[in-house]
Amino acid sequence: MFMHIPHVLTAEEVSFFRQQLWAPDTPWVDGARSAGGQAVHQKNNRQLAQDSELSAQLQGLVKAALHRNALFFSAALPRRIYNPLFNHYGGGANAYGNHVDSAVMHSKADNGWVRSDLSCTLFLTPPDEYDGGELVATEAWGEKRIKLPAGDMVLYPSSTVHQVSPVTRGQRISSFFWVESMVRGLEQRQLLFDMDMSLLRLRQSVGETEPSVIALSGTYHNLLRMWADV
Secondary structure, eight states, X not given: OOEEETTSSOHHHHHHHHHHHTSTTOOEEEGGGGOOGGGGGTEEOEEEOTTSHHHHHHHHHXXXXXXXXXXXXXXXXXXXXXXXXXXXXXXXXXXXXXXXXXXXXXXXXXXXXXXXXXXXXXXXXXXXGOEEXXXXXXXXXXXXXXXXXXXXXXEEETTSEEEEOOEEESOEEEEEEEEEESSOOHHHHHHHHHHHHHHHHHHHHHOTTOHHXXXXXXXXXXXXXXXXOO
């Protein structure tokens, strides 16, 4: 499942993030510090210092935006969210080669562990401000090249081989994080998401009290009850 979730951040929120992360005193550090395994050899970017006050402030804003987004909840069914991080691509630190995200992530912010079922990139730079910098995902049937408007997010399986292509002009700043889902199985999450979206359309056309809507809603929640690990 590759899910484009538009307008996770409002225009005002994007503007605030840009004011903070484009400032000359933003505490960027070498991104390779946080890479593990084979990824450390592929990672050439900068990352916002996790122990900075700015990081804590912006993490809270991203989490608040996720909590109000119904499409994100339906697609991810989040159990835990790894505290959002922020990266910068440009200049001499401008790419991240092919890698697979670690299966389990340790967060310095709360000293917790998160299984990475889903990876998320929340774009903060408008695509016309930089060249390159696409999120490139490798699949059996080819590549996906993803470059979204500022404030939009892509959600995809953490088992995907992916990279960030070199930024050759401008700078690309994004937030990234991982989700441990209540429903571990990818196929089960996809079925629940498809059913939830169909139920939404059915409610809009026939109303909440239609017997078929009530019955299918019960089926959705019974499947979620069967598969969820909370």
